[in-house]
Amino acid sequence: MRLGLWACAAFAAVALLGCGSGDSGAASGTADKGGSKPSGDLPLVVFSQANSADPWRQQFDAETKAAADKDKATFRFEEQAAEDDPNKQISQIDTLMLESPKVLLVSPAEVSVETAIAKAYDKGVGVVLLDRGITSDKYSVHIGGDNVDIGKQAAEYIVKRLNGKGTVLMIQGKGGADATNDRRNGAMDVFKKNPGITVIQGDDCKYQRQAAQSYMETFLQSGKPFDAVYAHNDEMAIGAYQAYDHAATKPKNKPLFVGVDGCQQEVIQMIKDGKLDATFRYPDPGPKGIEVAEQILKGEKPKDKKIILPTELVTKETADKYLADHPGLAK
Amino acid sequence: MNRTALLKTYLPTLQKYQGLVGLLLLMAVALVKSPHTDLPGALFHSTFYSTGNLRNVLSQLAVPGCLAIGATFVILVGGIDLSAGSSLGLLNCICATWLVHGASTPITIAYVLLVGTVIGAILGATIGFTRLQPFVVTLAGMVSLRGIAFVYTNNANISGLKDQIAFLESPWLGIPIDGWVLLVATAVAAILLSKTVFGRRVYAVGGNIEAARYSGVPVNRVRIGAFAINGFCIGLAAILFTARNSNGQPSAGMGYELDAITAAVVGGTALVGGYGNVIGTFVGALFIVCLNVLLILDGVSYYVGQGWKGIIILLAVYLQNLGRRV
Numbered sequence: 157m158r159l160g161l162w163a164c165a166a167f168a169a170v171a172l173l174g175c176g177s178g179d180s181g182a183a184s185g186t187a188d189k190g191g192s193k194p195s196g197d198l199p200l201v202v203f204s205q206a207n208s209a210d211p212w213r214q215q216f217d218a219e220t221k222a223a224a225d226k227d228k229a230t231f232r233f234e235e236q237a238a239e240d241d242p243n244k245q246i247s248q249i250d251t252l253m254l255e256s257p258k259v260l261l262v263s264p265a266e267v268s269v270e271t272a273i274a275k276a277y278d279k280g281v282g283v284v285l286l287d288r289g290i291t292s293d294k295y296s297v298h299i300g301g302d303n304v305d306i307g308k309q310a311a312e313y314i315v316k317r318l319n320g321k322g323t324v325l326m327i328q329g330k331g332g333a334d335a336t337n338d339r340r341n342g343a344m345d346v347f348k349k350n351p352g353i354t355v356i357q358g359d360d361c362k363y364q365r366q367a368a369q370s371y372m373e374t375f376l377q378s379g380k381p382f383d384a385v386y387a388h389n390d391e392m393a394i395g396a397y398q399a400y401d402h403a404a405t406k407p408k409n410k411p412l413f414v415g416v417d418g419c420q421q422e423v424i425q426m427i428k429d430g431k432l433d434a435t436f437r438y439p440d441p442g443p444k445g446i447e448v449a450e451q452i453l454k455g456e457k458p459k460d461k462k463i464i465l466p467t468e469l470v471t472k473e474t475a476d477k478y479l480a481d482h483p484g485l486a487k
Numbered sequence: 488m489n490r491t492a493l494l495k496t497y498l499p500t501l502q503k504y505q506g507l508v509g510l511l512l513l514m515a516v517a518l519v520k521s522p523h524t525d526l527p528g529a530l531f532h533s534t535f536y537s538t539g540n541l542r543n544v545l546s547q548l549a550v551p552g553c554l555a556i557g558a559t560f561v562i563l564v565g566g567i568d569l570s571a572g573s574s575l576g577l578l579n580c581i582c583a584t585w586l587v588h589g590a591s592t593p594i595t596i597a598y599v600l601l602v603g604t605v606i607g608a609i610l611g612a613t614i615g616f617t618r619l620q621p622f623v624v625t626l627a628g629m630v631s632l633r634g635i636a637f638v639y640t641n642n643a644n645i646s647g648l649k650d651q652i653a654f655l656e657s658p659w660l661g662i663p664i665d666g667w668v669l670l671v672a673t674a675v676a677a678i679l680l681s682k683t684v685f686g687r688r689v690y691a692v693g694g695n696i697e698a699a700r701y702s703g704v705p706v707n708r709v710r711i712g713a714f715a716i717n718g719f720c721i722g723l724a725a726i727l728f729t730a731r732n733s734n735g736q737p738s739a740g741m742g743y744e745l746d747a748i749t750a751a752v753v754g755g756t757a758l759v760g761g762y763g764n765v766i767g768t769f770v771g772a773l774f775i776v777c778l779n780v781l782l783i784l785d786g787v788s789y790y791v792g793q794g795w796k797g798i799i800i801l802l803a804v805y806l807q808n809l810g811r812r813v
Contacts, residue, residue, distance in 0.1 A: 243732055247547045267734070
């Protein structure tokens with residue numbers, strides 16, 4: 157009887173694998189294909205994502221897929237995510253290359269992924285880097301945001317709202333990350349030009365809501381006055397606001413809360429409710445990436461090797477329009 | 488012959504080769520599910536059976552394969568190593584740092600292997616002296632070694648490697664050299680386990696530690712030996728990892744210890760110790776890499792793939808236990 161079980165188990169395994177790939181269309185948003193896909197049919201565009209964990213990446217994934225789905229008729233699209241493990245991402249890119257794609261969209265987890273990227277580029281595949289860059293020049297186009305500019309604009313907004321006078325608490329993102337340095341330095345350039353502004357360098361809260369909330373609770377205990385909070389991302393701005401909201405003793409006037417990213421519906425809602433004051437969109441390079449991929453498929457050579465996407469300021473006044481413009485925001 | 492008798496005759500054989508059975512099933516599925524290609528050198532016009540994929544699979548297999556061979560020794564003596572991933576991260580950083588600072592390639596390789604072996608031996612010895620469970624000791628190792636890796640690198644990646652160890656990625660006789668390293672390591676480990684006194688003692692300690700002790704087996708020394716071999720294998724994996732990524736990352740290898748244990752279990756090694764072999768582990772690791780590759784080729788999302796992997800592990804362990812609980 158147990159031998160029968162073995163057979164059942166083996167059969168089940170085959171069946172599972174079978175339906176595993178059957179589900180794939182729904183699960184990964186790939187284009188239509190049968191059990192064995194014809195090779196010469198449609199050109200293939202593959203997308204290797206560093207991770208799909210944080211809200212910004214979730215929005216990035218969703219908008220990239222939506223853009224790719226619009227042009228289902230001209231190319232097939234496949235995506236893999238690598239849990240921020242560069243070694244895993246190298247394996248995924250190497251494997252995807254076996255399918256002879258025409259374009260590789262890649263958001264590298266880390267610079268070392270460039271070994272696999274260079275191999276693909278040398279094979280003649282069009283390589284479009286999204287968000288993070290690499291050190292070699294073996295890629296076709298790099299599309300990303302400009303965090304220095306975002307920091308600058310955020311600081312200008314705060315200075316304007318405070319009429320050039322006040323104390324700003326800066327809650328820091330993960331130490332050492334490029335985004336953190338850029339968002340800090342861009343803002344500091346502006347703050348330093350305004351002698352009425354004092355900046356308190358807050359703790360490294362690693363871009364996490366929970367960490368920022370704990371930090372803010374402690375900070376409020378100190379009773380130091382402050383007029384604005386500038387957090388290096390929205391999650392930390394939310395954490396800081398929640399700590400402020402729950403605090404027993406608050407500053408008389410509600411301080412400003414300003415974040416960066418603008419990728420979650422939750423944040424936009426909080427801005428509409430007057431809880432947060434503003435956020436600056438860190439642009440999602442996915443849709444532009446698909447656009448460039450289509451150019452490459454048509455045989456056009458992209459004009460610029462580096463494309464910088466502009467940021468957008470979201471305030472109470474512009475929140476509704478922003479929501480309408482960006483239906484793919486994370487929940 | 489009735490069914491029970493049939494079961495008794497064939498079950499052990501099936502269990503011994505369960506990884507192979509799984510692999511063959513997977514390869515059959517690949518025949519149907521893999522995308523087609525017109526490139527030369529592809530059997531059945533299938534991307535999965537192309538020579539490009541053979542190189543791809545062997546390159547991907549090298550690091551997890553070496554870790555899994557090491558894990559097999561540890562599991563055979565009734566232990567477990569949760570620190571393998573952290574240890575890989577630290578050794579990856581050491582290897583990259585030495586090469587960046589201009590140490591010669593052979594010296595760097597020797598040093599990394601030595602440090603790996605010593606770390607393993609220390610863990611094995613700690614288990615012997617403190618009489619704590621391997622789970623706890625290596626859990627502590629996992630936390631500390633990861634911390635040391637971040638301190639050693641001052642919380643930054645080590646970059647700037649030239650081509651000193653890039654040769655490990657280049658092919659020899661059609662197979663990348665890192666693939667050859669794994670094949671040789673597997674062969675040596677298999678001989679060590681089946682043809683030497685040490686090998687027999689590893690099985691004895693894992694099978695019944697009290698019986699082994701009373702029959703004069705130096706239990707602690709065998710355990711230290713098994714953990715040291717594991718450390719050596721992690722060192723080997725770290726060198727191949729450095730060649731592949733051409734930098735050092737203190738966060739490298741997170742979760743790889745579980746992949747190694749999975750490969751051993753799928754390959755038929757029993758977690759209670761004393762039963763299994765490295766050929767099975769090799770096949771188990773090959774199975775997992777082939778599964779990953781097939782899922783990617785078929786466009787299945789990584790996260791959906793993880794779900795299937797969990798089910799396969801459960802299935803493998805269940806099959807291992809059949810006929811033993813009775």
